Amino acid sequence: MTTTGTAAAAAPPHADAAADEALLRLGRALRDLGYRFTTITPATHERVNRRPANAWARTERDVLGWSRPFRAGVLPAGLMELLDAARALERHGDGWRSRIRFSSYDDELFLHSTFPTATADSVFFGPDTYRMADAAAAHIAARATPVRRAVDIGCGTAAGAITVAKRAPEAEVIGVDINDTALRYARINAALAGADRVRLCHSDLLNGVDGAFDLIIANPPFMIDSARRTYRDGGGPQGNQLPLAVVDTAKQRLAPGGSLVLFSGTGIIEGRDPLREAAEQRLSRTGLAWTYREVDPDVYGEELDTPAYQHAERVAVVVLTATRPR
Structure with missing residues (x-):
C-alpha cells in the first residue's frame, strides 16, 4: 500500500453554474451581515417552529436557519434576488419558503438542506x-x-x-x-x-x-x-x-x-x-x-x-x- 495517491475524477460540475454562483454569493452576503445559526435536532427544531409566534419568519435567521415561510419585505432585496437566481425559492401561500439553509460552525457558514430533511438526497447538517x-x-x-x-x-x-x-x-x-x-x-x-x-x-x-x-x-x-x-x-x-x-x-x-x-x-x-x-x-x-x-x-x-x-x-x-x- 502506497502512502500517496490521487482522487478519482471529480463528479461533473452541477449543470447550472449560475445557480451555484448565486448560492455562493448568498453565503458571502450572509457572512457580511454577521449571520449565524446553530442547527439543532429535528425534534427540537419542530418543537420550536410549532410555537404560534413562529408560524412566519421575521428575520434572515428565521428564513435561512429555521426554514420558516416568509412574506415580502422580510428578506433584503439582494438576498431575495440571490435565492431566486439560485432557484431556491418555492411558493407558500401568500409568501415563499427557502429550499436551502445555512448553519454556522468554526467561524464558517455551511449550505445544507432545508428543514425537514425529508428527501432521499437531503444534505444533513446538525x-x-x-x-x-x-x-x-x-x-x-x-x-x-x-x-x-x-x-x-x-x-x-x-x-x-x-x-x-x-x-x-x-x-x-x-x-x-x-x-x-x-x-x-x-x-x-x-x-x-x-x-x-x-x-x-x-x-x-x-x-x-x-x-x-x-x-x-x-x-x-x-x-x-x-x-x-x-x-x-x-x-x-x-x-x-x-x-x-x-x-x-x-x-x-x-x-x-x-x-x-x-x-x-x-x-x-x-x-x-x-x-x-x-x-x-x-x-x-x-x-x-x-x-x-x-x-x-x-x-x-x-x-x-x-x-x-x-x-x-x-x-x-x-x-x-x-x-x-x-
Whole structure:
C-alpha cells in the first residue's frame, strides 16, 4: 500500500453554474451581515417552529436557519434576488419558503438542506456534524506528527473536510460522497470557506480514491430508517452496517501512524452496545490501537417510540478512534 495517491475524477460540475454562483454569493452576503445559526435536532427544531409566534419568519435567521415561510419585505432585496437566481425559492401561500439553509460552525457558514430533511438526497447538517468535526479537530491537535493526506468519508456538507484543511494546512484533503447534491453543496461550502485544497469526488466509501491516508474521518448514517434515506439509514438490523464498513475500509487504507476518527450512533440493548461489540471483533487482531467512548448517552429519544427501536433502551452517540502503529 502506497502512502500517496490521487482522487478519482471529480463528479461533473452541477449543470447550472449560475445557480451555484448565486448560492455562493448568498453565503458571502450572509457572512457580511454577521449571520449565524446553530442547527439543532429535528425534534427540537419542530418543537420550536410549532410555537404560534413562529408560524412566519421575521428575520434572515428565521428564513435561512429555521426554514420558516416568509412574506415580502422580510428578506433584503439582494438576498431575495440571490435565492431566486439560485432557484431556491418555492411558493407558500401568500409568501415563499427557502429550499436551502445555512448553519454556522468554526467561524464558517455551511449550505445544507432545508428543514425537514425529508428527501432521499437531503444534505444533513446538525448536532452530530458539530461533534464529528470537533472530534477531528481535537485529534489533529493531539497528533505528534502532521497530517499529510486526509479523507472525509460521506462528507456531506464538507464540514469535516474543511475543519481538517484549516488545521492541517499542508495536507491533501479529499471529501467523498455518493450523494451528488451533497457534493454540489460541499463545493460551494469549500469555496465559501476559501478551502481551495479540499478536493471532492463521488465515491462509495474509498472505492473511488486510491492510496493510504494519515487521517480518515467519517460521520456515516447510523439510524434504522424505514424510509431508507441515504443521509440517514445506516443499514442492517441495528443501523450499524455503514459505520462498520468504514472500520473495515480504514483497516486497509490507513498509512503507518494513520488514524480513523469515526463518529457514529448506536442503539443500546439491555446494556449492550452492538456497535462496540462488532467493532471489537473487527479490530481485535489487526494490530491497530483503538479507543471507543460515548459522547452522549441519550440522544434522539423520539426514535424509541418508533417500531424500529422497540428493542433499544436508549440511543447513544460515540467516537471510535483506531491508529496504525508506525
